[in-house]
Amino acid sequence: MIRFNKVTLVYPYVQRTIFEDLSFEVPEGEFVLVMGDTGAGKSTLLKLMNGLVPHHTGGIFSGTIMVDGKDTALHKPRDLVDLIAIVGQNPALGFVTDTVEEELVFGMESLGVAPEVMRKRVEDMLDLLALTPLRQRKLSSLSGGEAQRVAIASVLTMNPKILLLDEPTSALDPIAAEEVLATLSRLVHDLGITVVIAEHKLERVLQFVDRVIYVRNEREVAVGFPQEILKDSTLAPPIVHLFRGLASEMSESEIPLTVRDARRQLGDLAAWLSPLQRHQPTITAEPILELENVAVNYGAKVALKNISVAISPGEIVAVMGRNGAGKSTLLSSIAGLRKLERGLVRVCGVDPQMLKGKELITKIGFIPQEASDLLYAQSVEEELRHSDNDNGVPSGTTSRLLARLLPDIDADVHPRDLSEGERLCLVLAIVLANNPPLLILDEPTRGLDYRAKDRLIAAIRECRDLKSAVIVASHDVELIAEIATRVIVLADGEIVADGPAGEILTSSPAFAPQVAKVLAPAQWLTVNEVLKSIGRSAP
Amino acid sequence: MVDVRTLHPLAWWSWGISLAIATSRAGNFWLLGGIILAAVIVTFSRRSDDPWANALSIGIKIACIALLLRMFIAILFSIPEQGKVLFTIPRIKLPQWLAGIFLGGDVTQERLQFVFLESLTIFALVVAIAAASSLANPKQTLRALPGVLHEAGVALIIATTLIPHFVMSVKRIRQARALRGDVEKFGFKKTLVPLFEEALERALILAESMEARGYGHKPKNGNPLLPTLAMFAGLFALLYSIISLVIGNSYQISLVLALSLIMFSLYLGNRNNSRTKYRPQKWGLRESFVLLMGVISIAFAGLSFTLLLAVLLFLVALAPIFVTSRERVLT
Amino acid sequence: MKKERLSSLVILLASLIGLLAFTWPLFISAENDSAARWLFLGLMPLLAIILIVEITLGQLDVKTLAFLGVLSATGAALRAIGAGAVGLEPIWFLIIIGGKALGKRFGFILGLTTMLASALLTGGVGPWLAFQMMCAAWIGWGAGALPKVKESIELPLLACYGAVTALLFGAMMDLQLWPWIVSPATSIAYLPGAEVLDNLQRFVLFHFATALAWDIPRAIFNTILILLLGRPILNSLRRAIRRGNVLINREHAREQMAV
Incomplete structure (x- = not known):
């Protein structure tokens, strides 16, 4: 269906080879996963398939890419829409109009499809993707999962044979992600569409895919069945790591890709493991943060109600819940950004709304969802200078911090040209320069690969060791399993669960990490824990 | 809808x-x-x-x-x-x-x-x-505008859709400023630079998304030069008419001629358009x-x-x- | 190419008529005075439509269109959040910088659409709108037509341009308002059939009497904004444009690989 032949791509302005001499083929009618490190060029590979690269983004290109017999170098993406379609990383940013129905017809109108045909296809798509109740909704009011489904429908109206998706679940909570993936799987099975997705949350997608394209580096791409590829890939979901760690104990050699397979193969492991011993840090110090009966409204809508929490130094608290459950509101209320309807917030004994400027940043370090909002300078170096200034610390402090998080960074680079992970490190360095006793992170792992995530985890742990309290809101179950000491679950603006990470994470099916699912009812959370308990080192 | x-x-x-x-x-x-x-x-x-x-x-x-x-x-x-x-x-x-x-x-x-x-x-x-x-x-x-205005219409649709988003972005960025310890009241630079960066990134994403959905796909039909030619003639007649008006001569006939030529040109441009409406x-x-x-x-x-x-x-x-x-x- | 040149001529012609729509009170004959008033008021929206059609029809690629939409939205959003009080509107900064970075043709259409979008959304639609659009288009075009200079004097040049155009814009809008706001039988109204110079003197008095209080702050504001923000925003725009360069050349790719 898609054939790459000796494809080479160079971006002239960054002086970097993206791909060199790539040749491979994607068969028809399959669910294909593209995996690889963030910088490895997964998105670029997808865009090469439909010609957006280089027709749209620029770059120097050689070789041939044939899609269903058509050479993409000779056809613009706009002329291939009835063959190959793409949904971008953040579909909400690609919406042109403002209601669901108008968005669905945007492409067809440009193509000049006859009105009766359009009408019919819109109805078909609304049914196929279960969007009928949303047809008149404003696009800005959709949740992440709904927006993703609308984006898929808006390209499917043009009847493509191939659908490309760039990280379709990265911004979604686990439940919405499941819905989107199930929809995609249906497209493959019922309509025979070839679906190619790039994704780094492997634990979510592997159970659906038929084939994997593994981008190892710029000249090496492996294509194969998931079992073959994952046998020795450095990237792997927790169950695969667990399986590899225990490989010698296993008689079977087939790698389990789903929780069900893993339970079959490793089910009795839980009994065989020595009983779980996780030491819960004993909290002695006075709480840094106290919330008493907090309620926040947006107009008539209740965003938070009856929130009472106390958090002490040394705790790493994860805030979880579906999109719209009130996580971001809670975090911003803690930072004093929201007007409270009722209740009290105290950070180090002070109302955060009273804190301004330097007083605020010496008490609270806040990394918002759009971390780059904090950046405005023209180069990394300038940004670091501003930070030393703003924080009132000796010059060079922020820069030293950054060097620890990210050893080899070019100080002349424009902050916007950094990768998502590098940018987060920069923002972290700026926020941590003052060593605030309370660190708050809102969805920090969007777009981070495993390596960047490891750096983030190290930084958070270091903060904890310095007796700071850390609050993280995230959908990333595996990250939370790794670091959190305590988990708070929000639903509809209320706390529905609050307790030690082991207990809360294993008790809820939506928020349980893979290891917990495999070894339930024992409360194991991460591969490391399991392996350590039997005296093995982590893979 | x-x-x-x-x-x-x-x-x-x-x-x-x-x-x-x-x-x-x-x-x-x-x-x-x-x-x-x-x-x-x-x-x-x-x-x-x-x-x-x-x-x-x-x-x-x-x-x-x-x-x-x-x-x-x-x-x-x-x-x-x-x-x-x-x-x-x-x-x-x-x-x-x-x-x-x-x-x-x-x-x-x-x-x-x-x-x-x-x-x-x-x-x-x-x-x-x-x-x-x-x-x-x-x-x-x-949406109701005739096809000749479609492209400008899309630009304006994008604009009108994005304006509320950007108003939100400005609020969000200002909040981020406060979180970085900024006490400046206006801080034009610190607000507008991130807003612009975001806007431009968004423009590229939008363009990509439109391209990938067939926007700008057009079969060639009609003579592309003719509408412009008619428009040129129409405007020339209009200029003549206006000069007559200003110096106090009669201007009515040339005005009618000018307006018909302009309308004809717009009509031709409209006919060259192949888009359909849902x-x-x-x-x-x-x-x-x-x-x-x-x-x-x-x-x-x-x-x-x-x-x-x-x-x-x-x-x-x-x-x-x-x-x-x-x-x-x-x- | 030929089409391009012809459409440039159309734009020039329409702009010329637009200019007359501003300046007619200065040299109007006594016979057609009241006809001119209403005719120009009606012609101006038509001219704006003609300009939009002529620039956009089949000549705007997707990227330009997206830039146009997004920049217009930014301008209008800045206006909507009241970043500018009386006359202190960052919208001019945006049009000037946009025109400078993306060229005169883009500047022209950016002026038209930014004004229109912000008026549509904030409810500033009125008989004056087409006149404002025309002025904004000229200002955007002019910014793109400024000579290329060394980077060190690029900003001062733009700042001067910003100040001058702010004053000119004030004068043009007053000129457009003149026949409507000043009752004929006053000593600062235009006199149909009078000498151009005489009318000009009357206009200057009207202009100074009413609007100078707005124009000078606007000029100062433009200058400050350009000096303060011009560099980073120009850089952002240029970076964004650069990312869209296309090169499909197999030989060239090989060479680049060899280097």
Whole structure:
């Protein structure tokens, strides 16, 4: 269906080879996963398939890419829409109009499809993707999962044979992600569409895919069945790591890709493991943060109600819940950004709304969802200078911090040209320069690969060791399993669960990490824990 | 998508523009008053809660300022003339080089009446246009535009869709500023630079998404040069006509010729367009009724004044209220 | 190419007529005075439509269109949040910088659409709108037509341009308002059939009497904004444009690989 032949791509302005001499083929009618490190060029590979690269983004290109017999170098993406379609990383940013129905017809109108045909296809798509109740909704009011489904429908109206998706679940909570993936799987099975997705949350997608394209580096791409590829890939979901760690104990050699397979193969492991011993840090110090009966409204809508929490130094608290459950509101209320309807917030004994400027940043370090909002300078170096200034610390402090998080960074680079992970490190360095006793992170792992995530985890742990309290809101179950000491679950603006990470994470099916699912009812959370308990080192 | 109760946006515009033309012909206090009153009643009883629905309130404010300013200038700089003197403003001596310009002096009743009536015409003009723009949903207007304006229409649709997003972004960025310990009140640089970066990134993503959905896909049809050629000829004729007008010659024939050429060019451009429209809003009976009433109001405004005419004009201008109900906002 | 040149001529012609629509009171004959008033008021929106059609029809690629939409939205959003009080509107900054970075043709259409979008959304639609659009278009075009200079004097040049155009814009808008706001029988109204110079003197007096209080702050504001923000925003725009360069050349790719 898609054939790459000796494809080479160079971006002239960054002086970097993206791909060199790539040749491979994607068969028809399959669910294909593209995996690889963030910088490895997964998105670029997808865009090469439909010609957006280089027709749209620029770059120097050689070789041939044939899609269903058509050479993409000779056809613009706009002329291939009835063959190959793409949904971008953040579909909400690609919406042109403002209601669901108008968005669905945007492409067809440009193509000049006859009105009766359009009408019919819109109805078909609304049914196929279960969007009928949303047809008149404003696009800005959709949740992440709904927006993703609308984006898929808006390209499917043009009847493509191939659908490309760039990280379709990265911004979604686990439940919405499941819905989107199930929809995609249906497209493959019922309509025979070839679906190619790039994704780094492997634990979510592997159970659906038929084939994997593994981008190892710029000249090496492996294509194969998931079992073959994952046998020795450095990237792997927790169950695969667990399986590899225990490989010698296993008689079977087939790698389990789903929780069900893993339970079959490793089910009795839980009994065989020595009983779980996780030491819960004993909290002695006075709480840094106290919330008493907090309620926040947006107009008539209740965003938070009856929130009472106390958090002490040394705790790493994860805030979880579906999109719209009130996580971001809670975090911003803690930072004093929201007007409270009722209740009290105290950070180090002070109302955060009273804190301004330097007083605020010496008490609270806040990394918002759009971390780059904090950046405005023209180069990394300038940004670091501003930070030393703003924080009132000796010059060079922020820069030293950054060097620890990210050893080899070019100080002349424009902050916007950094990768998502590098940018987060920069923002972290700026926020941590003052060593605030309370660190708050809102969805920090969007777009981070495993390596960047490891750096983030190290930084958070270091903060904890310095007796700071850390609050993280995230959908990333595996990250939370790794670091959190305590988990708070929000639903509809209320706390529905609050307790030690082991207990809360294993008790809820939506928020349980893979290891917990495999070894339930024992409360194991991460591969490391399991392996350590039997005296093995982590893979 | 289209609320059955709302009028076609171009019908609202036809109504507003008709009233505007009517005001230019109505040289009478009562006729103008009728038009203004009708426009205000229709708008305030039929507009939605969308931001653009405020246009009339803003328009009325602007019109009031214009009216007052105009009266003020007329009183202050009036040229002495015959009539019943109401009051006198002390004369101010102006320097030699401003000879011929008067400041202050007698203010007559005739003069005030005349100026007020003239000002009221402008007031009514502003109100009529503002009323239409309060009532016609700009997004639906853009969708209803003929194909020649499609590309600009898409740019404007993008713009109007993004504006609320950017207003949110500005708030979010300002919050982020506060979180970084910034106490500057305005901080233009620290707000606008991230906003711009975000906007530009968004532009690239949008362009990609549009490209990937076939935007700009066009089969070649028609002669692309012909519409431009016709437009050139039309504008040339228009320029000729205007110059005749300015120097005081007759201009009517060339004007008609110019406008027909321009319309012909727009028609050709429209025919070259291959896009289709999904469920276009229908131009129904109600719309035709509103258009007809607009034309009638223009005709009435040119007649000589009687009280009956004023009442009739008021009712005709009020026409849309009888065939519509309040505009609803999409949620 | 030929089409491009012809459409440039059309734009020039339309702009010329637009200019007359501003300046007619200065030299109008006594016979057609009131006809001119209404005719120009009606012609101006038509001219704006003609300009939009002529620039956009089939000549705007997707990227330009997206830039146009997004920049217009930014301008209008800045206006909507009241970043500018009386006359202190960052919208001019945006049009000037956009025109400078993306060229005169883009500047022209950016002026048109930014004004239109912000008026549609904030309810500023009125008879004056088409006049504002035309002025904004000229200002955007002019910014793109400024000569290329060394980077060190690029900003001062733009700042001067910003100040001058702010004053000019004020004067043009006053000129457009003149026949409407000043009652004929006053000593600062235009006199149909009078000498151009005489009318000009009357206009200058009207202009100084009413609007100078707005124009000078606007000019100062433009200058400050350009000096303060011009560099980073120009850089952002240029970076964004650069990312869209296309090169499909097999030989060239090989060479690049060899280097």
